[in-house]
Amino acid sequence: MNRFRIALVESGTTSTHVFSRTYLPRAGMPTLGAIMKNLGYHCDIFFQTMSPINEEEIRGYDVVGISSLTSTTGEAYRLADSLKRTGNTIVMGGPHVTFMPSEALIHCDYVVLGEGDATFPALVAALEKGESPHEIRGLAYRLEGGGIQNTGKSDFVDFASLPSPDFSLAPQIKPGKTPPIITSSRGCPHNCPFCCVTAVFGRKYRFKSNEQVIDELRPVLHRSVCFGDDNFFANPGRTKSLLRDMISKHAVPLRWSGEMAVRAAFDEELLQLMHDTNCRIVYVGIESVDPDSLKRLGKAHEMEMTSRCIENLHRYGIGIHGMFVVDPDDTPETVRNIVDYAIATDIDTIQICSLTPFPGTKSYNEHQGRLLHRDWRYFEGMHVVVEPKHCSAYDMQMAIVSQMLRFYDIRRVLRAFRKGRGWRVKYRAGGHYLMRKWVRENAQYIEDLRLGVYSMPADFALEAGA
Ligand code: SF4
Incomplete structure (x- = not known):
C-alpha cells in the first residue's frame, strides 16, 4: 500500500x-x-x-x-x-x-x-x-x-513518551540550524482566566526526562535558548533538578530564557542555579499593579511580592520581561501606573496586553457579550477587542500605545546605552522600533476604534458554537 x-x-x-x-x-x-x-x-x-x-x-x-x-x-x-x-x-x-x-x-x-x-x-x-x-x-x-x-476531547498523552521535535522535516530550516527552542513540559497547575493552556493541556503538569531535555539542548548549546514551556517553573523541584543536571552533564547553553510566575523568584537555590546556567531573562506574569485587577485576573501575588521578585532576579543578574494585562474594568490611569511602576523598579522590558478573550477561557465566557468584533486576526493581545467599562475602546488603545511608547522612548534607550547596559539597549531599541511599526501598521484599526466602526471581513463574522 x-x-x-x-x-x-x-x-x-x-x-x-x-x-x-x-x-x-x-x-x-x-x-x-x-x-x-x-x-x-x-x-x-x-x-x-x-x-x-x-x-x-x-x-x-x-x-x-x-x-x-x-x-x-x-x-x-x-x-x-x-x-x-x-x-x-x-x-x-x-x-x-x-x-x-x-x-x-x-x-x-x-x-x-x-x-x-x-x-x-x-x-x-x-x-x-x-x-x-x-x-x-x-x-x-x-x-x-x-x-x-x-467524539469528545482526546486523552492527555504521556508527554515523556513523545519523541523530540524533528525540525529537519521543515525544508525552510537549513540542516544543522535547529531552532533554539526547547519545550520541556506541557500543562500548568494554575488556571488563569485569560489563558487557555489549562483548558487545552490540563492542570496536570507533565514533563520530559532531564536526559531527553539535555539531548535536545546539545545541538543548540552555542545559541540563546528559549524554553518554550508555558510555565517553565511550575514545579520548582523539577526545574532545579533539570538545571543541576545541565551543569553536571556540561549542557549549559550560551544563555537561556523562560516563563516564570512571581512566586518562583523567592527560591534562592533556584535563582543561584538559574544564574549558574546562564539564564539571561525571564518572562514574568506580573499582570497588574492594581490589587483589584490582580484579583480579577485570578492572581494570588501582591505588589510587594512583585517588587521582591524583581529585586531578587536583578540581584542574580537575571533580566525581567514584565508581562502585564489590562482588563476591561481598568482605566487609562491603570496603564500609566503600570509604566510608572516598571520604570521605578527598572524592569528591563515590558509588554502591556489588552485582555483578549480567547475561546476556551473563562474570560471568553465572561466577556463575549462585549466583544467589539470577532475578527480573529486582532486577537493577539496588542489590540483592544473588548469594550472597556470606564472609557472608550479608543481611549484604552491609545493609553496602551502611548504608555508602551513612553517605556520604549528613545531617550530611555540612549540613557541605557550611556550607562553601558549591554543587551537591554538592544532589546529596548527593538521595543521602540516595534511599537512605532505597530502604530503605522494599525492606523486603520485605531481610526476604526475612534469612529466606533469595526471593518470586519464577512467570513470572520461567524457566530461561535462548539
Ligand atoms: S497564564 Fe501562565 S500560570 Fe496562568 S494558566 Fe497560563 S501558563 Fe499557567
Whole structure:
C-alpha cells in the first residue's frame, strides 16, 4: 500500500507583535512530524511565519494538517479553503479550533480537539484504510446529513513518551540550524482566566526526562535558548533538578530564557542555579499593579511580592520581561501606573496586553457579550477587542500605545546605552522600533476604534458554537 504523504503547516502572521523580532517555530508540529515519521509516513513541515506557503507544493500531499492560534486562524481558514478546492483532506488543530469546531468545519474536513499526538496518527491510519473515524477520540467532523460528530476531547498523552521535535522535516530550516527552542513540559497547575493552556493541556503538569531535555539542548548549546514551556517553573523541584543536571552533564547553553510566575523568584537555590546556567531573562506574569485587577485576573501575588521578585532576579543578574494585562474594568490611569511602576523598579522590558478573550477561557465566557468584533486576526493581545467599562475602546488603545511608547522612548534607550547596559539597549531599541511599526501598521484599526466602526471581513463574522 502507498502510504499517505503528510504536510503539516503552522499558520502564521506577518503582522507586528511583541515577539516579532524573536520568532521561533513552536515545537508542536515538529513533534507530530517525528511521530508520523516513526510510523513510516513521509511528512514535511511548513512554518508560514518563516516564509509564504507555496500552495501548489502543498497540493501534492494527501493529508494537510494545519495548526493555528486564534490570531492566525483566519489565515489557516484561507489556506484550508484554497486547498480543499483541489481535494486535499484538511485536518485542523490548535487551541482556537479545539473550542470552535463548528466554525472550523466550514473550512476543513476534520478538527483535532486538544492534543493531536495520538488522534492525528489514528485519523490518518483510518483514512488510509477507508475506515470511519467515529471511534477515534478527540475529533470533530461533519456527518453526511449535515450534523457534526464530536467524539469528545482526546486523552492527555504521556508527554515523556513523545519523541523530540524533528525540525529537519521543515525544508525552510537549513540542516544543522535547529531552532533554539526547547519545550520541556506541557500543562500548568494554575488556571488563569485569560489563558487557555489549562483548558487545552490540563492542570496536570507533565514533563520530559532531564536526559531527553539535555539531548535536545546539545545541538543548540552555542545559541540563546528559549524554553518554550508555558510555565517553565511550575514545579520548582523539577526545574532545579533539570538545571543541576545541565551543569553536571556540561549542557549549559550560551544563555537561556523562560516563563516564570512571581512566586518562583523567592527560591534562592533556584535563582543561584538559574544564574549558574546562564539564564539571561525571564518572562514574568506580573499582570497588574492594581490589587483589584490582580484579583480579577485570578492572581494570588501582591505588589510587594512583585517588587521582591524583581529585586531578587536583578540581584542574580537575571533580566525581567514584565508581562502585564489590562482588563476591561481598568482605566487609562491603570496603564500609566503600570509604566510608572516598571520604570521605578527598572524592569528591563515590558509588554502591556489588552485582555483578549480567547475561546476556551473563562474570560471568553465572561466577556463575549462585549466583544467589539470577532475578527480573529486582532486577537493577539496588542489590540483592544473588548469594550472597556470606564472609557472608550479608543481611549484604552491609545493609553496602551502611548504608555508602551513612553517605556520604549528613545531617550530611555540612549540613557541605557550611556550607562553601558549591554543587551537591554538592544532589546529596548527593538521595543521602540516595534511599537512605532505597530502604530503605522494599525492606523486603520485605531481610526476604526475612534469612529466606533469595526471593518470586519464577512467570513470572520461567524457566530461561535462548539
Ligand atoms: S497564564 Fe501562565 S500560570 Fe496562568 S494558566 Fe497560563 S501558563 Fe499557567
